[in-house]
Amino acid sequence: MTTNVTREKKIKMIPIFVMGKRYEVPETLTIMKAMEYAGFKFIRGCGCRGGICGACATVYRKAGDYKLYSGLACQTVVEPNMYLTQIPFYPANRAVFDFSKIKPEPEEIFKLYPEIFRCVACNSCTKVCPMDVEVMDMIAQLKRGDIAKAAEMSFSCIQCGLCASRCMGELPQYHIAQLARRIYGSLIALRAKHLQEAMQAIVSGRYEECLRTLMNTPDADLRKIYQEREMEPEMTGEDWTPKDKKCL
Amino acid sequence: MDLAYYPGCTLKTRAKNFETSALAAMSALGINLVELPRWNCCGTVYSLAEDDLIHHVAAVRNLIRVKEQGKNKVVTLCAFCYNTLKRANLVMKDSPDKRYAINIFMDEEPDYYGEVETAHLLQVLRDDVGWEKIAGRVKHPLKDLKIVGYYGCTLLRPQSVAIDSVERPTILQDLLKALGGTAVDFPFATECCGAFQIVNNRDIITERTAAILGSAAKSGAEALAVSCPLCEYNLRQTQSSTKQPQSGVPVMPALYFTQLMALAFGLDLAVCGFEENSPETRAWLKNKGLIS
Ligand code: FES
Numbered sequence: 051m052t053t054n055v056t057r058e059k060k061i062k063m064i065p066i067f068v069m070g071k072r073y074e075v076p077e078t079l080t081i082m083k084a085m086e087y088a089g090f091k092f093i094r095g096c097g098c099r100g101g102i103c104g105a106c107a108t109v110y111r112k113a114g115d116y117k118l119y120s121g122l123a124c125q126t127v128v129e130p131n132m133y134l135t136q137i138p139f140y141p142a143n144r145a146v147f148d149f150s151k152i153k154p155e156p157e158e159i160f161k162l163y164p165e166i167f168r169c170v171a172c173n174s175c176t177k178v179c180p181m182d183v184e185v186m187d188m189i190a191q192l193k194r195g196d197i198a199k200a201a202e203m204s205f206s207c208i209q210c211g212l213c214a215s216r217c218m219g220e221l222p223q224y225h226i227a228q229l230a231r232r233i234y235g236s237l238i239a240l241r242a243k244h245l246q247e248a249m250q251a252i253v254s255g256r257y258e259e260c261l262r263t264l265m266n267t268p269d270a271d272l273r274k275i276y277q278e279r280e281m282e283p284e285m286t287g288e289d290w291t292p293k294d295k296k297c298l
Numbered sequence: 299m300d301l302a303y304y305p306g307c308t309l310k311t312r313a314k315n316f317e318t319s320a321l322a323a324m325s326a327l328g329i330n331l332v333e334l335p336r337w338n339c340c341g342t343v344y345s346l347a348e349d350d351l352i353h354h355v356a357a358v359r360n361l362i363r364v365k366e367q368g369k370n371k372v373v374t375l376c377a378f379c380y381n382t383l384k385r386a387n388l389v390m391k392d393s394p395d396k397r398y399a400i401n402i403f404m405d406e407e408p409d410y411y412g413e414v415e416t417a418h419l420l421q422v423l424r425d426d427v428g429w430e431k432i433a434g435r436v437k438h439p440l441k442d443l444k445i446v447g448y449y450g451c452t453l454l455r456p457q458s459v460a461i462d463s464v465e466r467p468t469i470l471q472d473l474l475k476a477l478g479g480t481a482v483d484f485p486f487a488t489e490c491c492g493a494f495q496i497v498n499n500r501d502i503i504t505e506r507t508a509a510i511l512g513s514a515a516k517s518g519a520e521a522l523a524v525s526c527p528l529c530e531y532n533l534r535q536t537q538s539s540t541k542q543p544q545s546g547v548p549v550m551p552a553l554y555f556t557q558l559m560a561l562a563f564g565l566d567l568a569v570c571g572f573e574e575n576s577p578e579t580r581a582w583l584k585n586k587g588l589i590s
Pocket residue numbers: 095096097098099100101102103104105106122123124125
């Protein structure tokens with residue numbers, strides 16, 4: 051009891067409303083931790099806890115404010131009188147396709163997602179995106195056929211699905227954007243030459259001998275080699291190479 | 299002179315030749331069409347339902363983008379975009395209730411009162427450049443070319459957005475004359491091509507375009523000058539689907555007026571993109587000695 055009293059003195063408790071029910075939670079917690087503090091146990095709607103998996107999308111309102119807010123539960127700190135619920139999943143049409151047959155043309159996207167033309171530019175998707183992607187403008191880029199630009203604009207998308215939940219045209223923006231990035235990544239973006247060269251070197255057996263020698267080295271010697279290895283200096287140019295170039 | 303320019307989606311996909319020829323022809327006249335850095339689809343069709351405000355949002359958002367650039371005028375090439383933007387602008391200008399509802403819905407944008415003027419490129423050519431200056435820039439007059447100006451619907455209807463006389467427009471013919479061509483009048487200049495019926499009722503398009511092409515041929519024309527990518531598409535598509543000899547539909551190139559400008563100005567042919575017009579277009583131009 052005493053410990054609780056001391057803790058309440060130190061940390062301010064604030065009221066939040068989870069799915070309509072009031073809970074008192076420490077004001078320093080994220081929505082996710084606050085919900086756990088209140089007794090919720092996450093078996094869905096939680097993944098990385100680091101703001102990159104998109105599992106913990108949350109929508110909330112503040113008292114006396116007509117605006118709908120959104121955030122990632124693992125990243126957003128609670129506010130007093132926040133009315134919230136999590137949307138761990140939102141049903142959205144995902145087209146099935148054979149990627150090997152896809153051409154780098156906007157018509158491919160139009161065919162798989164004809165609903166893209168139901169967009170009325172209401173911008174609700176952009177407003178709800180917890181990653182600040184300009185979702186509506188990204189869809190506008192695709193409608194005019196610019197797959198590369200759409201891929202770039204949707205780069206921070208974590209597929210949480212909130213855009214689709216708000217769309218009056220019923221577009222699955224996040225699936226459409228993923229298709230755009232796939233097409234861009236494998237069919238439009240320039241290939242890195244050095245990567246191809248490195249791959250060729252591997253295939254041609256360039257490192258075979260180095261690796262075999264290492265694999266056949268006894269543990270104790272390996273440790274010694276490791277400890278005595280030449281380290282890259284902390285401040286150095288990108289063209290730095292070790293003295294021993296045998297395995298480069 | 300720089301002019302804010304709204305391309306619209308079709309000029310970036312199916313009608314690239316309209317855009318490339320326009321940019322080049324205008325820069326030959328000393329006007330840079332500066333594409334808005336941020337824009338979205340115009341909404342395509344102006345919604346006629348009185349209470350359907352949501353379908354004006356896309357158009358209004360683009361007009362706000364023009365304002366954001368510190369401009370009070372925007373130029374379009376696509377006749378459909380022109381119509382949609384212009385009419386949405388009239389709503390914002392003249393209907394306080396609708397303006398209020400649209401502004402409060404777009405609460406993330408600054409309020410808009412219809413202060414941006416939407417102009418079609420043909421208006422810029424007539425009112426800001428002038429036919430004489432255009433005629434002065436011509437290197438290869440389009441002489442011996444008998445062309446009809448085909449307006450379709452969206453440049454002229456409704457009257458509140460018409461770029462010229464609704465009944466007897468001359469703006470396209472005036473341009474053709476300035477380019478040294480022979481502008482032929484024909485009674486179907488402002489008839490509808492069938493528009494979006496192409497999607498689910500091709501027969502309507504075939505019927506409409508056959509009448510338009512037939513009338514143009516009877517008037518002695520060899521080609522049509524157009525400003526609408528949908529008219530161009532419909533005219534081209536049905537010419538190829540009705541080419542059977544019994545159909546009797548004349549085969550006739552439909553060219554964007556900007557392609558004709560680029561030709562007459564003697565610009566690099568690459569900007570015209572004739573390969574995107576009907577397959578007969580190049581042969582016809584060659585026959586006329588306009589391209590080699
Ligand atoms: S748990 Fe992964 S983004 Fe929040």
